[in-house]
Amino acid sequence: MVTLTNFDTRHSSQRDSVLDSVPVTTQGSIVLTGISKRYPGSQRPAVTDVDLRVAPGEIVALLGPSGCGKTTTLRLIAGFERTDSGSIEIGGASVDDGRSWVAPEKRGVGMVFQDYALFPHLTVTQNIGFGLPKLSRRDRDTRVRELMEIAGLAELAQRYPHQLSGGQQQRVALARALAPRPHVLLLDEPFSNLDTELRLQMRTEVRDLLKLTGTTAILVTHDQQEAMTVSDRMAVMLNGRIEQIDAPEVVYHFPATRAVANFVGQGTFVPATVAGSLAETDIGAFRLDDSESVDGEVCPIDPSAGHRQVDLLLRPRDVTIEADPVGIAVVESRTFHGAEITYRIQLPCGVQLQSSQPSHVDLPPGTTVTVRCNRARLAAYGGDARVALTRAASPPTSVIPPFAPSRIHDIANVTAAT
Secondary structure, rough: OOOHHOOOOOOHHHHHHHHHHHOOOOOOOHHHHHEEEEOOOOOOOOEEEEEEEEOOEEEEEEEEOOOOOOHHHHHHHHOOOOOOOOEEEOOEEEEEEOOOOOOOOHHEEEEEEEOOOOOOOOOOOHHOOOOOOOOHHHHHHHHHHEEEEEEEHHHHHOOOOOOOOHHHHHHHHHHHHHHHOOEEEEEEEOOOOOOOOHHHHHHHHHHHHHHHHOOOOOOOOHHHHHHHOOOOOOEEEOEEEEEEEHHHHHHHHHOOHHHHHOOHHHOEEEEEEEEOOEEEEOOOEEEEOOOOOOOOOOOOOHHHHOOOOEEEEEEEHHEEEEEOOEEEEEEEEEEEEOOOOEEEEEEEEOOEEEEEEEEOOOOOOOOOEEEEEOOOHHHEOOOEEEEEEEEEEEEOOOOOOOOOOOHHOOOOOOOOOO
């Protein structure tokens, strides 16, 4: 039996080889089609027309602020609430479609709660085996030992919850939820009660355990780093609707809407004037790509549609800065974070751009700087929607006159983020 401590989770190739050797013990899928839910007395629905498909063995994070509907969605999947409209399928079987409804205990769903909900009077072994009353004692003991070994709990078998650390309690709760081999596992803010250092460790451990057991899972969280670390895909939920679902890298660098961009990570919208296929900004010219996008959708920019002005999204690590007496930008402030310093840079257009630099880059406020973009692909927005992607950036305006041919570094073969 493979345990979490038998391989270094920092090396994905080593982890994948181990996962490939472990037989999948629980597989399932989740399909939500147009589900909506309004609570009595509420002026607006908690969830509106939500569509979501989770493949067998996939981990999807529902990410959003408090009150956005993510926990309601989880409760609808679990069967703790009934939908007002739409349908839910788990493992290929309908569990809620407006005509028929399956009780929570018959849906094949495991649940890990925010407070773990361990029984204080039961040992680790007894907690994990609690949901296996129909198995023979021999089969139950075998299943419990298997999960304790996988979760690294074998040496804690006879301890009670109050004798465990927060991370150990979480492993017990996860093992207990996996014991009956559910079709899917639902996790509701499982890391919120842990301190920062333990939270970072448990994100990786939980993901590895879910992958080792081949478990389909939905993680509800408001923590962006948590969603990006644990999930295969993350769905951003705002005001009761899923605004975007994609790989974490795509959601972060290429948000589908301005609202998603504002919620996921820090970023600055830099205005750009469009002339043909070029977008001119204070930090250089960018070539707009109207033929493809990273997530497979065509995002053409149509000047006739009024997109003469767009905004480019730049994340703090998308730009580099260096002191330049003839630079067009000025350092307004700096915030020390240990390994990094976040600079706030004033651009001529009036926008203050954030830039994260290594802590050895020391530029005091008032320093005149040159700003360069270090990414070939940026998202461009017209109104609230993403309307195009860029190909490559050019040097800043202070170095070469606008729209000079040498300003445009057209990298035609760039098809993904760099």
